[in-house]
Amino acid sequence: MTTCAFPELSTSFEQGGPPSTAVGRREFVIAADGSYAARLAGEGDARFPERWTLGGPEPYAVPLPGNQPEEPDTEVLPMADGRVLVHRRVAERHVFALVYPTGPGTGELTLGGVECEELTLLPPCPDGGRAYALAAGPRSTDVWLVAGGTFGPEHVAEVPGRCSGGVWLDRTGRMLALDRELDGYTKTVAVDLERGGEVTPLLQITEESDDRLLLADPGSGLILIRSDAPGHDRLGWGVLGSTRPVRFPDCLRPADCAVTPFAVQPGQLLMPESCAVALRIDGPAGGRLGVWRPSWRRLHRFDAPEGWLAGAGLWGGEGVLSLPYVRDGSPCGVARLDTPAEPPAEAPRQPRVCRPVPLQQAPLTARSSTG
Known part of the structure; x- marks a missing residue:
């Protein structure tokens, strides 16, 4: 049997920067393979699930109203077969x-339910055929398989501590990263869903900091993290399975703005520095779109398309970023942005990247179990 180790990501830090916002409730969810998306459309007392088809030459939306309107807190999640999971x-x-x-x-196919106080859907599973949810309690958090099982919702893991977030670390839907609050601090842990929810520490900046994993790309190993170790929340990047340094670039903490990454360019196998990252930039002047690569020393800003469903987007081939939008006369649209492969020519808005700091991370290898 081959083991798979997930030791802690350890690093030092430097001071500076305004806080970045946490990843909030997802209003527009894109399937892992980019084929479909779903959102809760409508307003007020007339809300309904809506499925977007993104795999064809032109996007189109299909309304899926039920026998009664949905509540504002209803969650939706697209499956790879075109159905939409609804959580009520x-x-x-x-x-x-x-x-x-x-x-x-x-x-409508009823799947059953879970009785608990609090439950939230996790991001789409990479295999497209399953869906998971987190039920956080005061002392532990349950992971439920809510679609794709055999007999309705199935309890698959119990993780000590109160967990949030959720980032898939592989392409099979086996390794799940969760931000766990335990003993007053938040650290990211890896949960092996095929080994009864075995928990391994994954991310720790200091013993007394709150450290969260925001995004991860299994192909390149690029990860985006957020930590308050410097005294303020800072966005940083590192590489899973290597000794490459973790960095906290100054360009990812623009003055008076909150910056939230929402998509990483795939297909850059073993080339994390070349991966483009899409970010939502919220400031006094409103929301904008940012694009950044680890090899750059600056953040490239763009005007977001009118009606952009902020914080939603999908990377396609050759560095094309697709951004869904809804506006008068166009209830289902996708704007496509050709992102630059080289750093932008304008003068940098922020000082140089912070000094690299060491990342202690064992190789991320495959794990298989035997009976």
């Missing part, structure tokens, strides 16, 4: 169903 809160119970178009109407 009914009293103290969280119920799940798969909805899909059936001619002029909407078909």
Whole structure:
């Protein structure tokens, strides 16, 4: 049996910077393979699930209204087969169903429910056929398989501590990173869903800092992290499975702005410095779009398309970033941005990248279990 180690990411830090916002509730969710997306459309008392088809030459949306309007806190998640998972809160119970178009109407397959106080869907599983949710309690957090199982929702893991976030570390949906609050501090841990929820420390900057994993690309190994170790929340980047340094670039902490990464360019096998990262920039002048690569020393800013569903986007081939938008006359649109492969020519807005700091990380290798 081959083991797979996830030791802590350890580093020092430097001072500076305004805080970056945490990744909030996802209003527009894109399937792991980019084929479909889903959102809760409508307003007020007339909300309904809506599926976007992104795999064809032109995007189009299909409304999936049920027998009654959805509540504002209903969550939706697209599956790779075109169905949409709907998570509803009914009293103290969280119920799940798969909805899909059936001619002029909407078909619905009830999956069952989970009775708990708090439950949130995790990002789409990389295999496209399963969906997971977190049920956080005061002392531990349960991981539930809510779609793709055999007999409805299945309890798959219990993690000590209160967990949030959720980042997939592989392409199979086995290794899940969670931000765990335990003993007053938040650290990222790796959870092996095929080994009964075995937990391994993954990210720790200092013993008394809150350290979170925001994004990870399994192909290149690039990770985006956020830590308050410097005294302020800072965005940083590192590489899983290597001894490359973790850095906290000054350009990712522009003055008076909150910066949130939301997509990493795939396909850059073993080339993390070449991966483009899309970021949402919120400041006094409104929201903008940012593009940055680890090999750059500056953040390239763009005006977001009108009606952009802020914080949503998908990287395609040759560095094209697709941004979904909704506006009058165009209820389902995708703007495509050709991002530069070289650093932008304008003068840098921020000083140089911070001094690299050591990253202690053992190789990330495959793990298989035997009976």
